[in-house]
Amino acid sequence: MQISHLTRRFGDVVAAADVSFEVPAGQMVGFVGGNGAGKTTTMRMIMGVLAPTSGEVLWDGAPTTREVRARFGYMPEERGLYPKQPVLGQLVYLGQLHGMTASAARQRATELLGRFGLGDRLDAKVETLSLGNQQRAQIIASVLGDPVALVLDEPFSGLDPAAVDQMSELLREHTARGVPVLFSSHQLELVDRLCDSIVVLHHGRVVASGSSEQLRATAPLRYRLTTTGDTGWVRGAPGITVVDLDGPSVLVEPADEDAAQRLLADAAARGPVREFSLIRPSLSEIYREVAA
Known part of the structure; x- marks a missing residue:
């Protein structure tokens, strides 16, 4: 049909x-x-x-x-x-x-x-x-x-x-x-x-x-980074836009995968990394984005 x-x-x-x-x-x-x-x-x-x-x-x-x-x-x-x-x-x-x-x-x-x-x-x-x-x-x-x-x-x-x-x-x-x-x-x-x-x-x-x-796949690329220390330094990382930051945890939008991997390497050099995960948006989030 x-x-x-x-x-x-x-x-x-x-x-x-x-x-x-x-x-x-x-x-x-x-x-x-x-x-x-x-x-x-x-x-x-x-x-x-x-x-x-x-x-x-x-x-x-x-x-x-x-x-x-x-x-x-x-x-x-x-x-x-x-x-x-x-x-x-x-x-x-x-x-x-x-x-x-x-x-x-x-x-x-x-x-x-x-x-x-x-x-x-x-x-x-x-x-x-x-x-x-x-x-x-x-x-x-x-x-x-x-x-x-x-x-x-x-x-x-x-x-x-x-x-x-x-x-x-x-x-x-x-x-x-x-x-x-x-x-x-x-x-x-x-x-x-x-x-x-x-x-x-x-x-x-x-x-x-x-x-x-x-x-x-049309949604922005986002990662969640969690470390043992404060992640305020991420605000100055090249190719990274901070979406939300709360002490040791930060949600970011990297310009591309290379920027994401550089961020991970920088974080690992500063101490233990507890989480570095790709955030998959829900359909509700996608809907709000396209219908804005």
């Missing part, structure tokens, strides 16, 4: 501006950004809920059609299950909308509800479920009907760690079959752990994309 130059304007407001990225077959892509970044608007355009001002979504190299999008599994930002209707009955109905027979939809929905701890709540109204269980049911709705792609808006919101692991396993089962999965989340460490690649949106524009390792 390819998102090609999607733009959406609401009057003078540009909610998404020339958004382009790819969700390859069998891969999980994390879509991250702050509130109002344009993630939900982009997902709605992918699903045809919202018409783009310009740009297009491609499937197998051709523009997506209504028939193709009908085979996508979608979890919207506004949860779509009716609160006063029974869980299983709604899932069967949604499965039929995706072309399943009633019996096949009932069998598959019952299987998934049982798998995720809702086997004894088949006839319960949605509003009687906890928020986490409502979220489970909503995710189950998105994977009914053997979808060829999944587009999920905040699927892990409100889930406890055990449920996150269950849903992660479910999504991996789909990617193992070649299904492309796009999901948005504010849980950056979860995105870092699950996703093959990440797209960062800021003010409606893609400001970074790539695997976690590729994004980390």
